[in-house]
Structure formats: C-alpha cells, structure tokens
Amino acid sequence: MQRCRHHRVARQYSSESESESESSSTSVSVSSECQTETMITTTMKCLSCQASYESRDSGTCKECYEEANETEEDRKREIEDLKAKVAFLRFWSPFDPQHLSRPNGPCFTDVVLVASSDDGSSSGPPIPVPAHKAVLISRSPVFKAMLENEMEESRSGTIKIGDVSYDALRAFVNYMYTAEACLDEQMAYDLLVLAEKYQVKHLKAYCEKFLVSKLNWENSILSYAIAHQHNAKLMLDAALSVITDNMDKLTKREEYAELVEKDPRLIVEIYEAYLSKQVNTAAHKDSLMKS
Missing domain, CATH: 3.30.710.10 (Potassium Channel Kv1.1; Chain A)
Structure with a gap:
C-alpha cells in the first residue's frame, strides 16, 4: 500500500512538472512573439524630415532617401557641367x-x-x-x-x-x-x-x-630671403617659423653669412621674431602655472 502511494505521488509530481514546463515554454513563446511584434511595430524618426518610419527600414524614410539620391545625381551633373565649362574656357x-x-x-x-x-x-x-x-x-x-x-x-x-x-x-x-x-x-x-x-x-x-610644402631647415634661409624679396607672405611666415625653431644652428650656415653681408636687416628681423616667440612662450607658461 505504501509503495503504491509512492508511485501515485511520483506520477502526480511528474505530471505537475510537465505541466509547468509546457506553461513555461508557452510563456517564453508568447513573450518572444510579443517582442518580435514590438520590434516590428516600433517606429523611429527620420533624421532629415522627422517623419516616422519602421525600424526595419534603414536610417531614413523612403522619400528622403529618394530625394538624397536625386540630389547626388544633380551634384554629379553640376560637376560635369563645370568641367565642361572649364574645358571650354x-x-x-x-x-x-x-x-x-x-x-x-x-x-x-x-x-x-x-x-x-x-x-x-x-x-x-x-x-x-x-x-x-x-x-x-x-x-x-x-x-x-x-x-x-x-x-x-x-x-x-x-x-x-x-x-x-x-x-x-x-x-x-x-x-x-x-x-x-x-x-x-x-x-x-x-x-x-x-x-x-x-x-x-x-x-x-x-x-x-x-614651396611651403617642400620647406625644411636646409632651404629655409633661402626661402625666407626670396619670400621677403617677392612679398610671399605665406612662405615668409613658414620659413621664419622653421628658422626660429633652429636658432642654435643658424650662425653655422653659409647662407647666414651671406645674408649678413647682403641684407643684414633680414637678420635683424629673424632675431626680433625669435625674441618675440620666446616672450610669448614664457608668457604662456606663466599663465599655465598660475591657472
């Protein structure tokens, strides 16, 4: 009798476990379906026109996408037209x-x-x-x-x-x-x-x-002199920057001696620029220390 009772309890427990498993599986399935449905129905806003579109679409609404394509094609045509005009002129x-x-x-x-x-x-x-x-x-x-x-x-x-x-x-x-x-x-x-x-x-x-793209220490003094002579401000500033960064080597260059003899005012300008740069650097360091 006791043994039969144990069998009935075991069968009842097994039945309850299977029922719970089926219920859990059904719950997971329903939850998954709900999530899928939520993902499908979630709407987003187009960055261009702020109109709503579904999440499965990519980044923008159909109208804006087509308009962007048309704009790109128009731009290509404009570029080709400009090239043709340049060739004509x-x-x-x-x-x-x-x-x-x-x-x-x-x-x-x-x-x-x-x-x-x-x-x-x-x-x-x-x-x-x-x-x-x-x-x-x-x-x-x-x-x-x-x-x-x-x-x-x-x-x-x-x-x-x-x-x-x-x-x-x-x-x-x-x-x-x-x-x-x-x-x-x-x-x-x-x-x-x-x-x-x-x-x-x-x-x-x-x-x-x-010439600025080719500028280096070796050609900086010559570039500076030519830029000064022919009012080439972009090259003048770039060459002067290279020179003032290498002042310890300046007097050893042959071009320096030639410049002292031919146009000493350029040497004066170089030293003035160097001193100004040193003052500005010191002032910047001082302000950083105070802050």
Missing part, C-alpha cells in the same frame, strides 16, 4: 603638339617672349616663346599696360624678359593658357619671381603653396 596652348607640328608654327600668335640675360652670358641666340597678346593682356595687368599702350614691346611684337631661363619662361606662358604647371623647387622659385613681376596672382599662390 581653357585656352589651347601654343605648345600643344598639334599646333607645334604646323609648318608655320603655332597659329595666329602675334607676340613672342624672349628670355634674355642682363649680363649677356647666354650662349647662342635666344629661343622665342610664341603667345597671343589677347591672352597675355587678359592674364596680367602688367602685360595689359605694356601691350595696350604705344610701348616698344607693343610696336615690335617682342617682349624681352631678363634673368629667366627658357624653360621657366615657357612654363610661365603655358600657365597663362592652361592654369597648369609642372613644378620642382627650382621651377617654383623661378615662376614665383615671374608671377610677382607680372602680377599673376593665382600662379604666385600656387608656387607659394608648393
């Missing part, structure tokens, strides 16, 4: 191969520029660089004044430019047509001088940025 250069190959030389050129050395040290006759007066006038106010008035260059159709190499002069004229220049440090220095002399501002800025 760009002058062909007298140095383009198709024009150089003509039997009579570049077509319709009406002026030549000649690189001449003031000391007459150049060997052989100078090579003329052909150009168009209209292009030179439109690019440089100096050429404009020279060619629109009854000056020798206007009458003869020849413009002599001193202290410049043929390669630099050719690159200078080519920039007038194409707004492009292939630079190394020497070419950048040469074109900077020409750009300053003939007031071609875009070329001057282009050369300055290139």
Whole structure:
C-alpha cells in the first residue's frame, strides 16, 4: 500500500512538472512573439524630415532617401557641367603638339617672349616663346599696360624678359593658357619671381603653396630671403617659423653669412621674431602655472 502511494505521488509530481514546463515554454513563446511584434511595430524618426518610419527600414524614410539620391545625381551633373565649362574656357596652348607640328608654327600668335640675360652670358641666340597678346593682356595687368599702350614691346611684337631661363619662361606662358604647371623647387622659385613681376596672382599662390610644402631647415634661409624679396607672405611666415625653431644652428650656415653681408636687416628681423616667440612662450607658461 505504501509503495503504491509512492508511485501515485511520483506520477502526480511528474505530471505537475510537465505541466509547468509546457506553461513555461508557452510563456517564453508568447513573450518572444510579443517582442518580435514590438520590434516590428516600433517606429523611429527620420533624421532629415522627422517623419516616422519602421525600424526595419534603414536610417531614413523612403522619400528622403529618394530625394538624397536625386540630389547626388544633380551634384554629379553640376560637376560635369563645370568641367565642361572649364574645358571650354581653357585656352589651347601654343605648345600643344598639334599646333607645334604646323609648318608655320603655332597659329595666329602675334607676340613672342624672349628670355634674355642682363649680363649677356647666354650662349647662342635666344629661343622665342610664341603667345597671343589677347591672352597675355587678359592674364596680367602688367602685360595689359605694356601691350595696350604705344610701348616698344607693343610696336615690335617682342617682349624681352631678363634673368629667366627658357624653360621657366615657357612654363610661365603655358600657365597663362592652361592654369597648369609642372613644378620642382627650382621651377617654383623661378615662376614665383615671374608671377610677382607680372602680377599673376593665382600662379604666385600656387608656387607659394608648393614651396611651403617642400620647406625644411636646409632651404629655409633661402626661402625666407626670396619670400621677403617677392612679398610671399605665406612662405615668409613658414620659413621664419622653421628658422626660429633652429636658432642654435643658424650662425653655422653659409647662407647666414651671406645674408649678413647682403641684407643684414633680414637678420635683424629673424632675431626680433625669435625674441618675440620666446616672450610669448614664457608668457604662456606663466599663465599655465598660475591657472
């Protein structure tokens, strides 16, 4: 009897356990379904227009997504249009191969520029660089004044430019047509001088940025002197900063001795900048200590 009672209790307990397990499983299933339903029905707001959208959508509502795509396409078309306009406005250069190959030389050129050395040290006759007066006038106010008035260059159709190499002069004229220049440090220095002399501002800025990117301790003194001479403020400030950071090595440089002899006022300016920098540094440290 007692044994049968134990069997009944065991069966009852097992039945209750199975019932609880089924109930728990059903509860978990219902909870999972509720969570899924909640996730599906959860709405979010579009960052662009604040309209509501379902969480399964990605980041923005359909209307804003389509509008963004249209805007992107419009921007691409605008860029292509601008490129086409630039290509249309760009002058062909007298140095383009198709024009150089003509039997009579570049077509319709009406002026030549000649690189001449003031000391007459150049060997052989100078090579003329052909150009168009209209292009030179439109690019440089100096050429404009020279060619629109009854000056020798206007009458003869020849413009002599001193202290410049043929390669630099050719690159200078080519920039007038194409707004492009292939630079190394020497070419950048040469074109900077020409750009300053003939007031071609875009070329001057282009050369300055290139030279600043190449600036180091080895060329800083030369860069400083050239920048000072040709009003290149961006390069002047950058070179001066490099020099004042290396004042302990300044007097050992050959360029320093040359500068002392040729233009001592630049040396004075360097030391003034260095002292000013030291004062500012000391004041900054003092303010940090007080705070």
